[in-house]
Amino acid sequence: MATTEEQRTRQGRLFALVALVLAAVNLRLAVTSIGPVLAEIRAGLGMSGAMAGLLTSLPVICFASIGFAAPRSARRFGTGPVVTAGLGVLALGLAIRPYAPGPVAFILFSGLALAGVALVNVLMPVIVKERFPDRIGTMTGVYSVALNVGATAAAAATVPLTRAFGGDWRIGLAVWAVVAALAVPPWLVLARDRVAPATEPDAVGSVAELVGNPVAWALAVYFGLQSTSAYVMVGWLPQIYRDAGLSAETAGVLFGVTSFLGVPLTFVLSAVVNRLPGQSGVAATLGLFGIAGYAGLWFSPAAAPWVWAVLLGVVNCAFPLALTMIALRGRTPATVVRLSAFAQGVGYLIAIPGPILVGVLHDVSGGWRLPLAMMVVVMIPQLVAGVLAGRNRRI
Secondary structure, X not given: OOOHHHHHHHHHHHHHHHHHHHHHHOOOHHHHOOHHHHHXXXXXXXXXXXXXXXHHHHHHHHHHHHHOOHHHHHHHHOHHHHHHHHHHXXXXXXXXXXXXXXXXXXXXXHHHHHHHHHHHHHHHHHHHHHHOOOOHHHHHHHHHHHHHHHHHHHHHHHHHHHHHOOOOHHHHHHHHHHHHHHOHHHHHHHOOOOOOHHHOHHHHOOHHHHHHOHHHHHHHHHHHHHHHHHHHHHHHHHHHHHHOOOOHHHHHHHHHHHHHOHHHHHHHHHHHHHOOOOOHHHHHHHHHHHXXXXXXXXXXXXXXXXXXXXXXXXXXXXXXXXXXXXXXHOOOHHHHHHHHHHHHHHHHHHHOHHHHHHHHHHHHHOOOHHHHHHHXXXXXXXXXXXXXXXXXXXX
16 A cells, blocks of 8 residues: 555646646647737738748747746746746736737737747756656657647637637637636646756756757757747648638648647657667658658648648657657756757757748748748758757767
């Protein structure tokens, strides 16, 4: 029979798991809710194509600039309090931004929401390493699935919610602030429980030490290029489908498919990755799916839209793969804090130009073939970086 202490430990781990899932559900709401109603937002706010491109790149800008602050914040306050603060800022930004008076204010309040996400993003692998050191692959899979569920829900439900509220896209976006607010109370409880390993003072604050490490750079480049692909999909995929003649609802559902596929696939991926000495083969396979998906869209988005959505849904599994590799490459939680901050911070810097360039190429060419050709090319170095990052190396 389990002792009282063992029962408390199990209950504590279960509570931490629930909090982890609630946080993960919110990590893409601010992003994936935009694409399906981007046309309405632009019309309502008078947003230019260039500003729309900036909006689609805003997540990676915020994740790059704010993410570097996460290790030092975790060192000073603890991971729990920083995650709690990040979720609170996210909820506030989501509540205010739909009612911004113009495009600049909309972008600024979107940035506020995404700043909160950036803090939580970097610390999720750390939370897993701290609280579930014997279940890293499984727990990474669980929160990646939760992230995909939230992303899918926001992508697929924002248009129906907008319709339900009389076509008011502002209410359709503001609803997601409620979901973010629900994640805060459990983290207020966890914030009182500081876990020591990831707050080692000498290890956490020295992200710059990784600048000369080839494993860290391989992870950063892989993370950056998969982020480029992911945020091009988030920002432009629904519009690509709509411009091909599909309805807004269908475009939203197709985009939702690219996120939803991550639910079952991430479970499979986490089970497979844990049994492999390296992840290079998995990264290469995902890259080939991405090349096929973008090539299909280049050929004709409307020719086989569900096939292209499935192919791109598979390559989206590069995100949980990157997170898993970050956790596996670091020997200690403190190292994972630094590696996560470096890989995500540098990676998001690499990803910043992608969504903007897609918008510029679309405006210049008057269509989507040129930007989609660019994305086919981008998948090649992503594949190579994944092979290098997936080698069995430890920091």
